[in-house]
Amino acid sequence: MSSLRTLWVVWTKELRDGKRDRRAIFSLLIGVVLTPAIFGGMFTVMAGREKNAQEIKLPVAGAQNAPAFVDWLKQQSGVEIVPAPADPEQAVRDRIEDVVLVIDKDFSKDIARAIPAPVKLISDSTRDTARPKVARVRSLVTLYSSQMAALRLIARGVAPSIALPIRVEELEVSSAQQRLATLLGILPLTLVLAALTGGMQIAIDTTAGERERGSLEPLLLSPVPRVVLAAGKWLAAATFGCGSVLFSMLLTVNVLRRVPWQDMGIRFRVTDGELMSLLALLLPLVFLLSAVVMFASTFARSFKEAQGYIGVLILLPMVPGLISTLYPLSNRPWLAPIPILGQYALAADVLGGKPPAASFYVLAGVTTLACALALLALISQLLKREAIIFGR
Amino acid sequence: MIEIQGLRKKFGEVEAVRDVSFSAFDGTVVGLLGPNGAGKTTTLRMLSGLMRPDAGTIRVDNADVVADPIGAQTHMGLLPDSRGLYPRLTPVEHIEYFGRLHGIDGDALTTQVKALMERLGLNELANRRVSGFSQGERTKVALARALVHRPRNVILDEPTNGLDVMSTRAMRDLIRGLRRDGCCVLFSSHIMQEVSALCDRIVVIAQGKVVADGTPDELRSLTGRDNLEDAFVALSGLEVEEIS
Numbered sequence: 001m002s003s004l005r006t007l008w009v010v011w012t013k014e015l016r017d018g019k020r021d022r023r024a025i026f027s028l029l030i031g032v033v034l035t036p037a038i039f040g041g042m043f044t045v046m047a048g049r050e051k052n053a054q055e056i057k058l059p060v061a062g063a064q065n066a067p068a069f070v071d072w073l074k075q076q077s078g079v080e081i082v083p084a085p086a087d088p089e090q091a092v093r094d095r096i097e098d099v100v101l102v103i104d105k106d107f108s109k110d111i112a113r114a115i116p117a118p119v120k121l122i123s124d125s126t127r128d129t130a131r132p133k134v135a136r137v138r139s140l141v142t143l144y145s146s147q148m149a150a151l152r153l154i155a156r157g158v159a160p161s162i163a164l165p166i167r168v169e170e171l172e173v174s175s176a177q178q179r180l181a182t183l184l185g186i187l188p189l190t191l192v193l194a195a196l197t198g199g200m201q202i203a204i205d206t207t208a209g210e211r212e213r214g215s216l217e218p219l220l221l222s223p224v225p226r227v228v229l230a231a232g233k234w235l236a237a238a239t240f241g242c243g244s245v246l247f248s249m250l251l252t253v254n255v256l257r258r259v260p261w262q263d264m265g266i267r268f269r270v271t272d273g274e275l276m277s278l279l280a281l282l283l284p285l286v287f288l289l290s291a292v293v294m295f296a297s298t299f300a301r302s303f304k305e306a307q308g309y310i311g312v313l314i315l316l317p318m319v320p321g322l323i324s325t326l327y328p329l330s331n332r333p334w335l336a337p338i339p340i341l342g343q344y345a346l347a348a349d350v351l352g353g354k355p356p357a358a359s360f361y362v363l364a365g366v367t368t369l370a371c372a373l374a375l376l377a378l379i380s381q382l383l384k385r386e387a388i389i390f391g392r
Numbered sequence: 393m394i395e396i397q398g399l400r401k402k403f404g405e406v407e408a409v410r411d412v413s414f415s416a417f418d419g420t421v422v423g424l425l426g427p428n429g430a431g432k433t434t435t436l437r438m439l440s441g442l443m444r445p446d447a448g449t450i451r452v453d454n455a456d457v458v459a460d461p462i463g464a465q466t467h468m469g470l471l472p473d474s475r476g477l478y479p480r481l482t483p484v485e486h487i488e489y490f491g492r493l494h495g496i497d498g499d500a501l502t503t504q505v506k507a508l509m510e511r512l513g514l515n516e517l518a519n520r521r522v523s524g525f526s527q528g529e530r531t532k533v534a535l536a537r538a539l540v541h542r543p544r545n546v547i548l549d550e551p552t553n554g555l556d557v558m559s560t561r562a563m564r565d566l567i568r569g570l571r572r573d574g575c576c577v578l579f580s581s582h583i584m585q586e587v588s589a590l591c592d593r594i595v596v597i598a599q600g601k602v603v604a605d606g607t608p609d610e611l612r613s614l615t616g617r618d619n620l621e622d623a624f625v626a627l628s629g630l631e632v633e634e635i636s
Binding site: 005213217222224386 | 442472
């Protein structure tokens with residue numbers, strides 16, 4: 001009973017101490033705010049680009065040479081014909097225009113004589129942003145051309161299908177919602193990073209920082225079992241980690257809800273239930289990550305040295321996140337008992353609209369917490385080492 | 393009451409403490425005197441229960457430090473070599489934290505904090521964060537947190553290190569006050585005046601061994617030197633040829 005009270009004493013002291021570390025909290029906030037801001041911006045740009053390709057302003061030079069063709073273009077949805085700049089090539093080179101269509105002055109004459117009528121499509125293939133628009137214009141020209149071809153064949157009494165030996169049928173199997181799930185893969189990654197960075201400052205400050213300041217020896221002179229001290233510090237770090245995950249989730253979801261997904265043909269939908277499922281997955285992970293950081297920092301004599309270790313460690317939760325973008329981890333709930341990887345796998349299923357059974361959450365939570373407790377026991381042992389108590 | 397018998401500690405090949413035995417009784421001040429590197433801090437670390445001796449026994453008020461360090465720590469108040477504080481906490485918060493770690497809470501804690509602030513002259517600094525404190529002020533806070541549980545045995549590792557004249561005087565007054573209260577005070581020092589001004593008994597350590605143990609007068613007569621500093625030098629085996 002008194003151990004529990006002492007645990008509370010250590011926990012609240014470290015929370016108060018951590019709360020007063022303005023600089024640490026500021027850098028934590030920046031990290032938590034920046035990630036969703038970057039992704040939100042990225043998605044908005046992506047959506048904007050797709051919208052760009054749908055609704056294009058197409059500069060046409062020599063429109064008077066092909067009135068029928070230009071009329072046809074104007075009738076296509078989302079296409080607006082505008083006058084071309086005086087020097088189209090230079091305008092594209094200078095990135096004033098993404099694409100310019102130049103119609104030859106003999107266009108109508110060539111059409112009438114049924115010889116290929118030249119049009120020039122001026123674009124810059126090094127410009128990624130212009131690519132969807134260029135592709136759209138090219139497909140419009142091709143479409144007009146094949147329609148003309150069909151009309152000519154019909155006029156000559158030939159079935160147009162004769163000129164079409166192969167017909168390609170495209171079958172897109174991924175639904176828009178699945179595409180969304182892939183994009184949402186960043187959500188677990190963001191949250192895992194928030195879990196790691198949230199408790200990091202306290203985890204380092206209460207171990208390596210305590211050694212650096214020379215306050216570890218006086219602390220260990222108190223008649224308190226090492227495991228109680230370690231657990232109090234760990235809980236304080238995890239408290240900050242949980243706060244950071246919650247804050248990051250609210251922020252990220254709110255940012256994602258403001259992305260114009262409809263421009264990408266996607267209906268954004270993350271339910272509160274799914275968010276709760278993600279929390280149920282991630283909160284146990286916070287406790288493990290806090291313990292991992294504490295364990296590594298206990299070996300460090302100073303804050304700086306600890307940050308060196310953590311720099312490598314931060315890759316640990318990132319690797320499965322990055323792997324999951326290459327090899328989807330969905331539909332693999334049996335990964336659940338492997339900490340970090342399991343959370344990513346289950347999170348992918350949650351976001352993919354195929355929530356795993358409750359037992360998988362329990363499995364992931366139990367093994368993750370068990371690893372955290374094992375690390376806590378190791379930290380308590382480390383705090384008995386003379387090299388760590390007195391080594392400064 | 394502190395009883396140390398046959399203490400030994402080796403670090404690799406170096407024998408930091410070879411044979412240290414002495415006792416310190418309640419109501420007395422015992423000085424642990426020795427040159428730098430004599431083994432004073434190592435001895436005190438073993439006494440504190442944080443370092444395990446290779447051999448020997450340590451008892452504090454009948455608690456066995458080696459077997460039950462946590463039990464023994466409740467009887468001891470220690471000002472160790474490292475006096476790190478938490479820069480973002482105030483002196484009051486420091487004392488309260490350590491009081492609670494010792495299981496003191498409520499009115500008892502409030503009273504004790506007040507008494508310590510008064511006794512150490514920390515009242516003006518009570519609610520300021522310690523990050524900007526001077527060496528003397530920091531030592532006072534470190535001392536207050538070591539005394540919060542009213543230990544019967546007070547152990548101070550070079551308590552006046554880095555203190556100015558006024559703070560040194562305050563420290564001496566405090567040590568005398570602890571003796572008046574019936575505490576057993578053990579402190580280490582390499583400064584002669586301090587030891588002679590305060591101690592009822594002096595234990596001289598050199599090269600990890602106790603080389604003398606007695607009252608200041610006994611040490612003077614033992615070495616045949618009138619001056620305690622000469623006696624110390626003679627005992628430490630540090631005497632080099634007189635400068636001719």
